[in-house]
Amino acid sequence: MFQQRLTETSGLARACLHDAIRNDGVLAEAMRYATAGGKGLRGFLVMESARLHGVSDQRSVRPAAAIEAVHAYSLVHDDLPCMDDDDLRRGLPTVHRKWDEATAVLVGDALQTLAFELLTHDAVGDARVELIATLARAAGQAGMVHGQALDIAAETAPIPLNIDEIIALQAGKTGALIRWSAEAGALMASADPAPMRDYATAMGLAFQIADDILDVEGNAQTVGKAVGKDADAGKATFVSLLGLNAAKTRAAELVEQACDALAPYGQDAETLREAARFVIQRDR
Template identity: 45%
Template structure:
């Protein structure tokens, strides 16, 4: 399929870029650098970088700028996974088909590796190698800070940690996941629009697409956690059930969650109609989310 080929191509390009951007493991800080590389160079889907680069293609945006922005975003996403897997968070042993960073290198090194990946992301975006216009770079930095901070991904993680102390209903779960998962997905298409100089109407269409897609992706993730094959998915499954956490599947049921994903996917496709045939690979990506097995 065209989408799967494109996804693999972009994932490979981002992995090569990260390999070049993360310093080699040497010196007294070698374990830190090894841990960073262990996390960032692992065999991930690179969905967020995919949306940066593929959405940027709608506007014929500069390829180098898109790739470096995609790599920066993947650094932030990877840092979040490293910290999310820690014993003080989800306490997971497996990520992307290999031991989590704290299992391979220890908890302290895992915390520092996550910190270093986060700061590397902003260094990448701040460089004039990413874009010659400092105003574009500042906008990319500002929006990534919003998406990854207290009103975005980190705030969503905080809500997730309050599971035992607060009621959990569909509205709360939806808000949490729009922040925890959806914010970086939204950034991926927003950043492409910033780089490509998208019109206001185009940006609104992208925002609607990303919002529906991000929620669909998370519900599909909850379905995978409940029904998937751990050997295929490459991470610990049934973790929410083991922790007694509510999610879309526990609230809606498996059939209800599947129906919600289908509805959100249809809405996401409607937003892409603005771009006509140019968005055909993005349309295929929505079907991928519907049929996820990993």
Template identity: 55%
Template structure:
């Protein structure tokens, strides 16, 4: 029998598929390949965990789903853009994503770059639209926070560190900072967005930010464990690439068992941060457990 969290995650995925299709209609003009690539990326599955975090965080403050769903769609577009670019030959050079050819393999490299660029632009267009929130101040806060999360001080900065840091540069403190930027910043924004939409108090904002911080690190450690132990069939992409490349990860620095212990500790910490919200945050608590129990 499907538990409450699995049901919520499935319903979020179904909701995102409907919303993203509406934001990305078919196009028969000369730019149709661009739209096909954008749709291919955002509609090729995925857990939609970031979308769930937005919606559940916003639900804590009784934010209308119309608003949180639009922000969730924007975040899913940004996440897809980051995956398209990460998979490029000049970055991680991956051929598979979610069991399907990566966008540059399905189409070509130029289309992949342009599709990622267009998804990022569309995400900000959605957030800036008055349908997302009637308050211009709220929309400005959302746009500013998202820009910071995915820019040089967030996701893009983390990816740069990941690409250019030498083995001698990486220790546990450095890789923690790297992953907080590369993976954790967008997860943190997902929770922060719910707080912004809901006009959360400073203690509530801080609780969600601390929760997301620990969740994001636990999520990345789980990714490193899955890359070391998972199969390509389970993961839907190549595994073992980090070890083959001699790349520093939480697993290579801590060992598998210590990495598992650390991830579990982070999840426990994340859950404690939610005490201020009582039982209303139960799905967010389950999301933290899911981050380290998933198999892909």
């Protein structure tokens, strides 16, 4: 069920996103390139949480495309030489390697703008302003970008981060967009977003622990980006702080927590539970 729905939603969200990229120049080409790959997990969370609350794919596809645009923008900027300096993303050259740094800066900028434009579409419905406001908070100075700033500060800090600091950093850097994705469907249906928030908070942390495990155990070709970078840089990660086995145990516990949070939805939420299990089983 999950894999099928993931394929379906990522296809719909990507088509919607690419349809919204206009012009024929280098900028549009690089924007399409930057959003062509990836699992589409955030867009899936939007569309599946929407379906769970009785909101149609037609209404939820633009918020799904929007969150994928924000995610892609953050990766393009994160890969820049002045940030993580990565040459490979999703198995292909990063935008600044395929084009140049200026193009990568502009592609990220334009993708962020496009995300907000997508959320203004009539089909999104009455929750538009709330979705825009919550996405801005999740993506900005109090969310994702805040987490990235903490991450950069940590690189030059004299003492590696402790576990609480890593959790706070990741709650911003990757957690905020995952939470927004899961809550979006509830907001579109004017339902209580609390269960989806609890689900996403636990799942987001499990996702990041799994990422740290992949950085140690993963194969660069399968993962689609460089691995072993954190250990080489002496960076504190869940694996360096907890050890590999304890990190795996913690991730599995968080996935159980995520599944339990969906109890109010009963069997209807099974696809979302599968998604939570997937994040710690994936190999990329």
